[in-house]
Amino acid sequence: MVHHSTAAHVRLFLLICIFCARISTSSSARSSSSRSSASSSSSSSSSSRSRSSSSGGWVGVSLGLDASSQPIDPVRAVELIKARGFSAVKLFRPDGPTFAALAGSGLEVVTAVPNDRLAEFAGNSGAALGWVDANIAPYTDKCNITGISVGNEVMGQREGANDALYSLVPAMEALHGALEARKLHGRVKVTSPQDMSFLAASYPPSAGEVQPAIRDEMAKLLAFLDRTGSHAVLNCYPFFAYLSAPQQISRDLVFFKGGSGGYSDGELFYGSMLEGMIDAAIAAFEKLGFPNVPITLGEVGWPSAGADVASLADAAEFNGALIDYLTSGRGTPKRPGVAVRAYVFEMFDEDQKDTGPGEFEKAWGVNYADGSEKYPLNLTPGSTPTPTPTPTPTPTPTPTPTPTPTPSPSCDTAAESVWNAMEWACGEGQVPCGDLSAGGGCWEGQSSTTQAAVQASVAMNRYYQMASQEPGRCEFGGAAKLVSSVPAVLAGCGLESSNGNWCVAACLG
Template identity: 35%
Template sequence: MAMAFALTRSSAMKASLCVLLCILVASEVVGVPRCAAALGINYGQVGNNLPSPAQVVSLLASLRIGKVRIYDVNPQVLAAFAGTGIELIVTVPNDLVRPMAASPGEALQWVSSSVRPYFPATRVTGIAVGNEVLTDDDEALKAGLVPAMRNLHAALAQLGMDGYVHVSTASSLAVLATSYPPSQGAFTAEVAPLMAQFLRFLAETNAPFWINAYPYFAYKGDPTRVSLDYALSNPYHVGAIDPYTRLQYTSMLYAQVDAVAYATSQLGYNNIPVYVSETGWPSKGDTNEVGATVENARAYNRNLLLRQAAGEGTPLRPRQRLEVYLFALFNENMKPGPTSERNYGLYQPDGRTMVYNVGLVQQSTSAASLSLAASPATRTDAKKNFAGLCFLSSLAILQCPNASSTLRKSFWHKQNGLTIVDQKPLQDQRGDAPFQGGKRKIKGSSCCQEEKLEEATLGCGRHYLGDGTEL
């Protein structure tokens, strides 16, 4: 397509790989690039007013979401996903863990009746054995986790499915005794013995470690000392530097993931991939739930989508794209607990009304279509939401040793339009001296000429808009 802002060959080569990505993205339908389709989402069903599974499948297809996690083996859901190509993680409920641990036959019967009839038409790629079992108070439940996983894996092998379906469990971040700085990540003394058995199983079966990680809770717990920008993964924020590794973190979520990876390394397992099985931000909360707003929820999930679109890994594992499952697809009106628990969804329960727009594109002509090129009005929204922003360009600027403080300022989307946000030093989560911006030079980079970075950022922002419109 025609480009309103062109880079010369030499400046493009100097301006970093982000420009290439953004130029490629420009040919896509406006919105989150196709490479973000690997992003997953949690499809909870604790509500009495949710769309049918068939309607949910249509919604997911229109949003180009390619991975889904459910919390059971609902046969209607599994049947609805047949032939869609969407990857599905199913869940063994906690109350079945002990029976499966005690009996290989129980595990085989469960796989044979609950998963095998739908496979491979329904692309089941993972079985989560319970949810947050390792931090449960039930000692018998915890003791049964790894035996149940081994019996399930044996059942899959017996049915010829073990090469296609991983067995793991989703753990709370509470399995860590230390998560800050990331390089000092360590499991709690209570969970460490079971964790060693669990990690051995993951290594033997090439399965991932799934972690439920919510920076929101860190911010809510101490909003005066935890940076909101850092918790939201805002790319214009300088971030924090791990004092032991000198790795720079602009995202608390990615720091939490690396803390888990370091903790697994402490037990002798260096190569187990760590994926995020749940993460999100509530759009509404009780009066004491600080930060639970639509604006923050939009920013958090939007930032995560941009990182996924960039194929970004964590600072510890930069070449290993981080797999992430957003929580959640819908607001679920029957979930117990504080108001926030019922307000993590991207969509209202009707399946048509977005709680907020993070940039996912519905490929339809319905009233709910999110195509940003549809009209002058929606193009104005596009300018508000995408102005001057290409995530990889922002990363290049933040990591460039000679980028000025002026250049480090970034346009960011706010509900009320464009806002220029100044850099602020990130306060150490323990309350110590604030961290300052990193000086980690991009490998092989001659792009750290300020004018080239600025040029790349502007070009990226305009291409990302998708229609050549200047901001």
């Protein structure tokens, strides 16, 4: 088998074979995806500011309280969490009985504030203090509460005027002030989890960049985290990327196997999609002037049913490989040796969850709803070490024949940026792209690079229309532009528009 080749060859090969059956001799990353369908709040934090680790990583688990027809008694739930070997638990809301069950357990505990309370706290420090007095202070003597997660995925919301966006940091400041008033700010940190849609670019990871429309607010959030010694929290779901295009994405890349599924970004080699997602966020934060903010994964996991790529075996393989990666303490290519902290989503199946995104929403648990285990997990550091992937030297690849007709020179030159734009739209942009892998589309009969640009235009325009036609949503690093008439090559693609503007690949305009 021919293994990893140069990144340039990989990208060109994928452009030529775009949305065709994946050939195992080359691959590239499709980074990344996010879980906007997650619960109304998420979390993570740490009382430690350290970003280094000489041992294995730290693995927690989220515990849902409200979406099961057979809720498990809090005492038994805590026993099962400890039996699994998790170090921490994340709650989506404060809960007295659960706090009581967690008392003396040795587990770190994080709770949350929902999005609909942000405006209230932002304008009223007294309300924030009242919330801390009711939900945090009474339990800290016996329960190891270490964090408050404020809101959930606020930066990624696009519907209407996002009042929560501008209330987020003021609400965090108010809650931090309330913790200071109760002398709890040293042990209880305030943070806010974001899905990966806050990124305008994520491939290669060094190109990571925050969406222009939210850069100011993201900078304020990072400044708060940096000043208070908290962590940036990311909800990362390789599952959603793989679900959207399993034939085009390397399974090895998704399941931490590296090898021919990996890719290089300069001198750094990426053997897993998750590492690329994390490093893309780090690169984006660096560009805003915050290179050292620690990162915790607030949600990451894999469902065991409800989709073609969601089986019990898939969940066991991904979560097992994830835990091996976390406990190895190897960090990411950009931060080697800095162990990644994460909360696995989630402890138990929840059969009453909204299944709008898919039936898999009921099956994220590592245990069934009745508490029984689905598959083994080994959280002992180094028990099954995952070696740091390294590029494998390969013979010079045989040039791929260029299909006829001759590719458009302009789109040929822009091939890489067009590919990156489509990857982002179909990944973090959450655009439905399943039909782009079908035959008989409006791109049939075009040259390979023009075909790629046409498919990218379909994806980018869908994203632009979903984002309320905001001009800043048709940038894609210069790969796209707004047009008032559809280019002839796109005439049969059925591009929709409610304002007479379309977002298309710049090389087609």
